Amino acid sequence: MPATELNKHIHTASPAVFALLSELGKRIYLPKGILSQTAAANAQAVRFNATRAIALEDGEMMHLDVSRALVPAPSLEDIYGYAPVLGQPVLRQKWAAHLRETNPSLAKATFSLPIVTSGMTHGLSLLAELFVESGDTLILPDKIWGNYRLIFETKAQAKIETYPFYDAQRRFNVHGFRETLIKGGARCKRARSAGSTRVLLNFPHNPTGYAITRAEAQEIVNTIVESAGAGNHLLVMLDDAYVGFWYDASVMHESLFGMLAGCHPNVVPVKIDGATKEEYAWGMRVGFLTFALDSAVMQPLEQKISGLIRANTSGAAQIAQTLILAAMNAPGYAEQKRHNSETLKARALKVKQIASDARYATLWEVYPSHAGYFTCLRLKSGNAEAVRQKLLAEHGIGTIALGESELRIAYSCLEVSEVEEMFAAIAAVLNSG
Numbered sequence: 001m002p003a004t005e006l007n008k009h010i011h012t013a014s015p016a017v018f019a020l021l022s023e024l025g026k027r028i029y030l031p032k033g034i035l036s037q038t039a040a041a042n043a044q045a046v047r048f049n050a051t052r053a054i055a056l057e058d059g060e061m062m063h064l065d066v067s068r069a070l071v072p073a074p075s076l077e078d079i080y081g082y083a084p085v086l087g088q089p090v091l092r093q094k095w096a097a098h099l100r101e102t103n104p105s106l107a108k109a110t111f112s113l114p115i116v117t118s119g120m121t122h123g124l125s126l127l128a129e130l131f132v133e134s135g136d137t138l139i140l141p142d143k144i145w146g147n148y149r150l151i152f153e154t155k156a157q158a159k160i161e162t163y164p165f166y167d168a169q170r171r172f173n174v175h176g177f178r179e180t181l182i183k184g185g186a187r188c189k190r191a192r193s194a195g196s197t198r199v200l201l202n203f204p205h206n207p208t209g210y211a212i213t214r215a216e217a218q219e220i221v222n223t224i225v226e227s228a229g230a231g232n233h234l235l236v237m238l239d240d241a242y243v244g245f246w247y248d249a250s251v252m253h254e255s256l257f258g259m260l261a262g263c264h265p266n267v268v269p270v271k272i273d274g275a276t277k278e279e280y281a282w283g284m285r286v287g288f289l290t291f292a293l294d295s296a297v298m299q300p301l302e303q304k305i306s307g308l309i310r311a312n313t314s315g316a317a318q319i320a321q322t323l324i325l326a327a328m329n330a331p332g333y334a335e336q337k338r339h340n341s342e343t344l345k346a347r348a349l350k351v352k353q354i355a356s357d358a359r360y361a362t363l364w365e366v367y368p369s370h371a372g373y374f375t376c377l378r379l380k381s382g383n384a385e386a387v388r389q390k391l392l393a394e395h396g397i398g399t400i401a402l403g404e405s406e407l408r409i410a411y412s413c414l415e416v417s418e419v420e421e422m423f424a425a426i427a428a429v430l431n432s433g
């Protein structure tokens with residue numbers, strides 16, 4: 001279907017989605033080309049099928065035995081064949097079932113079949129292409145995963161507006177978020193993107209490990225609904241990289257996605273998650289994009305996303321999708337995930353105990369952390385980058401310096417027995433001036 005037709009369908013089914021599209025988002029479509037001719041031949045070419053840009057031998061996929069020997073179990077097609085542009089249908093269904101199982105609030109919600117991306121970064125990048133025009137505002141907290149700036153600011157030329165992540169009580173700063181969103185919504189009305197705003201939220205949070213309570217989640221949803229009720233169209237992107245890694249009973253153990261789904265027709269919630277952290281498969285590059293939208297708008301939107309994927313990666317790696325799906329269906333899967341998660345939880349609890357010990361109180365403040373991979377320290381003296389360099393040079397310890405005074409520690413990479421030494425070394429560096 002040409003772009004003009006897709007745009008018409010999107011406009012009819014969801015004026016909010018249409019209002020949020022970038023110029024590229026409006027232009028993009030999936031041309032009727034090799035893919036549709038191949039699909040027709042797959043159904044009808046009973047004699048010879050000379051459409052696919054692959055090589056066959058004796059009716060099987062031609063391959064190298066040296067590579068096949070490394071992955072002997074899956075079918076040749078499931079390793080070497082091209083995956084569909086939007087991902088393997090069975091994997092997409094499996095991830096949808098996984099979302100339902102792990103998000104009680106999604107029980108009655110409408111959401112799309114997850115679209116497979118080449119890792120979560122690709123999913124975020126696709127959203128930037130589809131929904132961000134140069135000069136559009138993106139609302140982010142001041143503490144973020146740095147790649148957002150590269151994707152949305154440097155590449156898509158969004159104007160980033162930030163609010164302090166924590167309030168004075170070191171809770172998520174719903175008030176600051178509200179101020180920025182309501183002010184942003186009003187200003188956007190005067191700009192090109194009449195009445196549209198883009199928001200990106202990430203819980204469990206990188207770099208602090210903060211996770212929201214259900215009450216905080218409700219306040220965030222209320223704020224978004226308030227802005228939507230004033231006529232603002234909102235794209236709400238949820239970076240759910242670390243969902244599932246909750247170590248504290250006081251925080252909400254599901255994504256905000258379920259509470260946002262269907263909250264207001266002007267709100268377009270999209271969940272970006274993946275096998276990256278959840279399935280311990282960082283380099284496999286399997287992510288998912290899931291929209292809380294119905295099929296009337298998803299059909300044309302999927303064609304646009306197919307066009308974008310076709311024009312950049314042309315699809316995520318088949319073998320990675322095959323391995324993720326096979327693992328999720330394997331008998332030991334749930335037990336092995338539980339084991340890994342308990343291992344990480346033991347580290348998180350040890351870090352909490354050691355890092356917040358009274359002996360370090362003059363040296364740093366530990367930001368509240370309930371989930372994920374990280375803890376983040378606010379150093380009370382010294383420069384974070386200088387501390388990082390000294391830790392590396394004098395103790396052989398690697399950390400991440402953020403801004404002037406913050407140090408991020410990925411305890412996901414530390415054994416419980418290594419935690420004491422880690423914080424003692426940071427203290428030694430700080431005490432040595």
Ligand SMILES: Cc1ncc(COP(=O)(O)O)c(C=O)c1O
Nearest residue numbers: 119120121145206239241274276
């Ligand atoms: C918050 C957050 N989002 C996304 C990602 C990246 O995901 P991927 O490796 O699938 O691109 C990371 C990785 O560190 C992350 O911390």
